[in-house]
Amino acid sequence: MLTVEQALEHILSRVAPLGVERVLLLDAASRILAEPVVSTRTLPPHDNSAMDGYAVFAADIAAASRERPVILPIGLRVGAGHLPSRPLSPGEAARVMTGAAVPDGADAVVKREDTDEGDAGAPAASGGKVGFFVPANPGAHIRRRGDDIAEGAEVLRVGDAIGPAEIGLCAGLGRAVLTVRRRPTVAILSTGDELCDVDQVPAPGQIVNSNVWALAAQVAEAGGLPVVLGHARDDAGAIRARIREGLAADVLLTSGGVSVGDFDLVRGALEAEGVGLEFWKVAMKPGKPVTFGRGPGGRLVFGLPGNPASSMVAFELFVRPALRGLMGDLRPRPRVTVMLEDGFERGGGRVQFLRAVVRIVRKPGQGDRWIAHLLRSQDSHKLSSMARSNALVELPADSGRVVPGEAVTAILTGVPVQADA
Ligand code: AMP
Ligand code: MG
Numbered sequence: 001m002l003t004v005e006q007a008l009e010h011i012l013s014r015v016a017p018l019g020v021e022r023v024l025l026l027d028a029a030s031r032i033l034a035e036p037v038v039s040t041r042t043l044p045p046h047d048n049s050a051m052d053g054y055a056v057f058a059a060d061i062a063a064a065s066r067e068r069p070v071i072l073p074i075g076l077r078v079g080a081g082h083l084p085s086r087p088l089s090p091g092e093a094a095r096v097m098t099g100a101a102v103p104d105g106a107d108a109v110v111k112r113e114d115t116d117e118g119d120a121g122a123p124a125a126s127g128g129k130v131g132f133f134v135p136a137n138p139g140a141h142i143r144r145r146g147d148d149i150a151e152g153a154e155v156l157r158v159g160d161a162i163g164p165a166e167i168g169l170c171a172g173l174g175r176a177v178l179t180v181r182r183r184p185t186v187a188i189l190s191t192g193d194e195l196c197d198v199d200q201v202p203a204p205g206q207i208v209n210s211n212v213w214a215l216a217a218q219v220a221e222a223g224g225l226p227v228v229l230g231h232a233r234d235d236a237g238a239i240r241a242r243i244r245e246g247l248a249a250d251v252l253l254t255s256g257g258v259s260v261g262d263f264d265l266v267r268g269a270l271e272a273e274g275v276g277l278e279f280w281k282v283a284m285k286p287g288k289p290v291t292f293g294r295g296p297g298g299r300l301v302f303g304l305p306g307n308p309a310s311s312m313v314a315f316e317l318f319v320r321p322a323l324r325g326l327m328g329d330l331r332p333r334p335r336v337t338v339m340l341e342d343g344f345e346r347g348g349g350r351v352q353f354l355r356a357v358v359r360i361v362r363k364p365g366q367g368d369r370w371i372a373h374l375l376r377s378q379d380s381h382k383l384s385s386m387a388r389s390n391a392l393v394e395l396p397a398d399s400g401r402v403v404p405g406e407a408v409t410a411i412l413t414g415v416p417v418q419a420d421a
Pocket of ligand 1: 195208
C-alpha cells in the first residue's frame with residue numbers, strides 16, 4: 001500500500017498546469033499569475049506631499065523654533081488632484097494637502113502641527129502668513145515621483161498568487177486585465193442506493209447526499225469550479241452513464257462505492273469508461289480506499305470514500321493539492337508543530353489524521369504556544385467534528401497512546417484561533 005507521501009507525489013507528478021486566460025481584475029483573485037505584470041507607469045506620478053502642511057525651501061526656515069517662529073507669506077494653495085499654478089519662490093510657503101503635487105522649487109514639507117496655523121487660525125485660502133516652529137530637512141515629507149514603482153519594473157512575477165493587495169497594485173497601474181491560469185472544472189458524483197437529494201425528506205433507510213455539497217464547497221475553496229452531478233444508484237450502468245458525463249470536466253470526483261462491499265461498483269465503472277486506475281488504497285485513516293486514475297486526455301479522476309469525514313480528509317490531502325497544481329500553485333497548506341491538549345489511542349499500522357482545533361495561546365513574556373485540541377468524535381461517519389475543526393493532526397503510523405503535552409504536526413485547514421492564557 002502506498003504511503004500518503006508516495007500517493008501525493010504520484011498524483012502531483014501527473015499534474016500539468018492548465019492553460020491560461022485573460023480575465024478582469026476581480027476574477028483573478030486567488031489565482032496564479034501566468035504572465036508578468038510590467039508597469040507602464042511611474043508611481044507616484046509626481047512629487048507629492050505626505051502630509052497636510054506647507055511646502056517650503058528648507059533653507060528659509062533653518063532658524064525656526066517655537067520661541068522664534070519663522071513667518072512666511074502663503075503664496076500658493078494646492079489640493080490633491082490639482083497642480084500648482086506656478087513654481088514656489090524662495091521666501092514663501094505653499095499650503096499643500098496630502099497627495100497634492102509639491103510645487104517646483106520647494107524641497108521640504110512641514111506638517112500643519114509644526115506651524116502656528118492652529119493657534120493663529122491662519123486663513124486656509126492663499127494670502128495670509130504662516131509661522132514655522134521647526135526647521136525641516138531637505139526632502140522631508142515629500143513622496144518622490146517613482147519612489148514606489150518605476151516605469152518598466154516587473155511588479156508581479158509569473159507564479160505569484162493574486163490577492164487583494166496585488167489587485168490594488170494592478171489597479172493603481174491601470175491594469176484592468178490579468179493573464180492567469182484557468183480554474184479547473186470539477187465534476188462531483190456520489191453513489192449509493194441510500195442517498196436522496198438535500199431538498200428531499202429521506203425515506204426509511206435513506207440519508208441525504210451530503211458529500212456532494214461538502215466536496216463542492218472544498219472545490220470552490222480551492223479555487224476550482226464545482227459541477228454537481230448529484231448521485232447515481234448502486235447500478236453499474238447508472239454509474240457509468242454519470243461518469244461519462246463527469247469526464248467532460250477537467251477533474252472527476254466520485255464518492256462512495258470504492259471499498260470492498262457487495263455494491264462497490266465505482267472502480268469497475270471507471271475502468272469500463274476508459275479510466276486507467278493507478279492506485280486504489282493508501283495507508284491512512286480515515287480514507288484508506290481512496291482511488292486515483294486518469295481518464296481520456298489525462299484527466300485526473302479521484303474515487304473518494306463514501307464516509308463523509310473520509311471523503312473530506314482524502315480531498316484535503318490529495319485533491320486540493322492537485323487542483324492548486326492545475327492552477328499553477330505548488331504551495332502546500334501550512335504545517336505547524338503543535339502541543340496536544342488531549343491523549344489519543346492509536347489503531348496503529350496507518351498514519352492517522354485527527355480533526356482538531358488549533359489555537360495560539362499568548363502568555364505575556366512567554367511567546368506563543370500552539371495547542372491542538374482533538375475533537376471527541378473521530379469516527380469517519382461524523383461531520384459534526386469536521387465542522388468545528390480548523391486543522392488535521394497527523395499521527396505517525398506507530399501504535400500506542402499519545403499523551404497530552406506531546407508535540408505533533410498539524411495541517412492547518414483553516415485559520416487558527418487566537419487565545420490569551
Ligand atoms: P461506501 O463507501 O459507499 O461504502 O459508503 C460508506 C458510508 O458512507 C456509508 O455509510 C454510506 O451511507 C456513506 N455515504 C456514502 N456516500 C455518501 C454521501 N454522498 N453522502 C453522505 N454519506 C454517504
Ligand atoms: Mg455505497
